[in-house]
Amino acid sequence: MSARLRIERAGPLTTIQDRGRAGLLVHGISASGPMDEDSYRRAGLLAGARADGAIEVTQAGLDLIVVEGSTQVGWEGGSFSVAINSEPKTWPGSALLNSGDRLTIKPGPLGNYGYLRFGGALDLPQSMGSLATSTRARLGGVEGRSLRAGDELVLVGEGVAPVVPLASGAGTGPIRFVWGIHAEQFSRDLRERFVHGSFRVTAAMDRMGVRLADLDNAFAGASILSLVSDPILPGDIQILGDGTPIVLMRDHQPTGGYPRIGTVISADLDRFAQMRPGTEVAFSPVTVEHAHRLLRSKAK
Amino acid sequence: MSDASIETSIRPDILPLGDAALLVRFGAVLDDAANQAALALAQRLRDDPIAGVVEVVPSLISVLLRYDPRAADFPRLAGEVRLRLGGVRTAAVPREHVIKARFGDEAGPDLVEVAALLQLDPQGFVDAHCAIPLRVLTTGFAPGYVYCGFHRESLVLPRRREVRREVPIGSILFAAGQTAITATEVPTGWHVIGRTEFRNFDPRFWPPTTMMAGDTVSFEVDA
Numbered sequence: 001m002s003a004r005l006r007i008e009r010a011g012p013l014t015t016i017q018d019r020g021r022a023g024l025l026v027h028g029i030s031a032s033g034p035m036d037e038d039s040y041r042r043a044g045l046l047a048g049a050r051a052d053g054a055i056e057v058t059q060a061g062l063d064l065i066v067v068e069g070s071t072q073v074g075w076e077g078g079s080f081s082v083a084i085n086s087e088p089k090t091w092p093g094s095a096l097l098n099s100g101d102r103l104t105i106k107p108g109p110l111g112n113y114g115y116l117r118f119g120g121a122l123d124l125p126q127s128m129g130s131l132a133t134s135t136r137a138r139l140g141g142v143e144g145r146s147l148r149a150g151d152e153l154v155l156v157g158e159g160v161a162p163v164v165p166l167a168s169g170a171g172t173g174p175i176r177f178v179w180g181i182h183a184e185q186f187s188r189d190l191r192e193r194f195v196h197g198s199f200r201v202t203a204a205m206d207r208m209g210v211r212l213a214d215l216d217n218a219f220a221g222a223s224i225l226s227l228v229s230d231p232i233l234p235g236d237i238q239i240l241g242d243g244t245p246i247v248l249m250r251d252h253q254p255t256g257g258y259p260r261i262g263t264v265i266s267a268d269l270d271r272f273a274q275m276r277p278g279t280e281v282a283f284s285p286v287t288v289e290h291a292h293r294l295l296r297s298k299a300k
Numbered sequence: 301m302s303d304a305s306i307e308t309s310i311r312p313d314i315l316p317l318g319d320a321a322l323l324v325r326f327g328a329v330l331d332d333a334a335n336q337a338a339l340a341l342a343q344r345l346r347d348d349p350i351a352g353v354v355e356v357v358p359s360l361i362s363v364l365l366r367y368d369p370r371a372a373d374f375p376r377l378a379g380e381v382r383l384r385l386g387g388v389r390t391a392a393v394p395r396e397h398v399i400k401a402r403f404g405d406e407a408g409p410d411l412v413e414v415a416a417l418l419q420l421d422p423q424g425f426v427d428a429h430c431a432i433p434l435r436v437l438t439t440g441f442a443p444g445y446v447y448c449g450f451h452r453e454s455l456v457l458p459r460r461r462e463v464r465r466e467v468p469i470g471s472i473l474f475a476a477g478q479t480a481i482t483a484t485e486v487p488t489g490w491h492v493i494g495r496t497e498f499r500n501f502d503p504r505f506w507p508p509t510t511m512m513a514g515d516t517v518s519f520e521v522d523a
Contacts, residue, residue, distance in 0.1 A: 022366075
């Protein structure tokens with residue numbers, strides 16, 4: 001089973017992602033990879049995917065047509081509206097697409113990122129061991145850029161039997177973090193205000209980072225100095241010179257010199273990535289040991 | 301042991317960076333001792349790796365260690381890092397790079413101003429800039445981007461007031477007692493003093509960059 005797909009419509013910043021190219025920070029390249037890793041994984045189970053790789057769909061959705069062949073397809077992540085040849089399907093879900101079928105993903109009630117995965121492998125060149133698109137470094141995917149109408153994707157090989165994963169336990173409540181590498185640069189008072197304050201996800205958000213509105217002015221007027229640069233990882237919460245908090249995401253800059261008050265724990269980063277602009281968010285500190293226990297208790 | 305041995309006597313901070321990495325930081329200011337200490341630890345971690353560590357990233361005055369959070373715990377890793385600190389150790393023999401560059405004119409629009417600020421004529425500045433080999437202090441700011449230093453005290457200038465939105469690949473940048481070489485189009489607030497044909501980033505090859513922190517860099521005028 002193999003297939004050729006044509007993108008008819010792609011929302012802005014729709015990209016090809018796989019698990020990413022971790023290990024290249026020394027070369028100045030962040031890992032990229034799915035903004036919501038668990039939904040990416042689950043979409044793969046639904047699709048019976050035998051290879052790494054997905055279309056990461058953004059809020060505005062996607063239309064594609066199967067030009068030839070057939071393929072199993074699975075979708076998950078946030079909550080979008082999906083239809084095949086105008087017939088609505090459930091989200092998350094899966095289907096067999098045949099030649100001539102049109103898959104339409106439209107905005108839904110929840111989330112920023114959805115994942116479309118396939119039984120066969122995306123036939124795209126690997127860049128440094130990965131298909132993941134980094135528009136910042138112009139690497140991976142289709143010519144290192146976002147997908148657009150007219151792009152064709154070829155799938156090769158057979159998938160495996162699709163599996164319906166258990167319901168996801170994405171969780172609710174404050175986003176948990178570990179105090180950051182510069183936490184001591186912030187006064188005790190400022191740290192308290194960070195933990196007790198409310199923040200809002202703003203529209204200034206993409207795969208590089210998410211800017212937050214500081215609703216209680218926790219950082220207003222704080223003197224934020226820039227420091228000697230250190231490497232960055234996804235989840236780092238930087239406070240910019242004007243007091244704006246920004247959470248760095250999968251396509252983050254590789255190094256940074258603004259103070260980092262905390263780092264979002266691995267177990268909560270997917271949930272944070274799916275928060276839409278306008279969502280209020282609070283932060284709660286945990287220990288590294290607690291964060292590790294959460295990961296180990298998560299059935300994978 | 302010879303000149304290649306390095307004494308790392310700075311006691312670093314070992315800090316969690318989230319739940320999947322730790323940062324070993326040597327002090328709070330960029331100076332030669334802190335940079336040498338970070339490079340020496342990174343070298344030691346390459347020679348004597350810690351089980352469970354999946355990535356080691358030396359930076360200006362720190363080293364990041366990324367680990368698998370499902371398989372490692374922070375106190376054990378911090379202990380393993382401490383065992384690799386201190387004492388005298390032999391650094392790897394640094395590789396040497398000669399970078400031919402054109403200085404001034406279109407290639408280096410800020411050269412005349414930089415020279416004047418340092419009370420030198422442009423030729424005098426270029427000679428002084430290229431007189432002494434520099435060390436790659438760190439990589440990683442952008443693909444293939446390298447920071448080289450340190451210049452002597454009399455060549456130290458702050459950054460420009462304005463940031464240029466994009467400078468060409470191969471730009472030679474100068475500020476803060478350092479020279480940087482770009483390998484992608486990046487924004488910069490540093491002075492643009494020249495340009496080289498050397499390209500330190502090519503994603504078609506492995507490794508994608510060839511200059512490593514600790515390497516020696518000499519600049520030559522490309523006549």
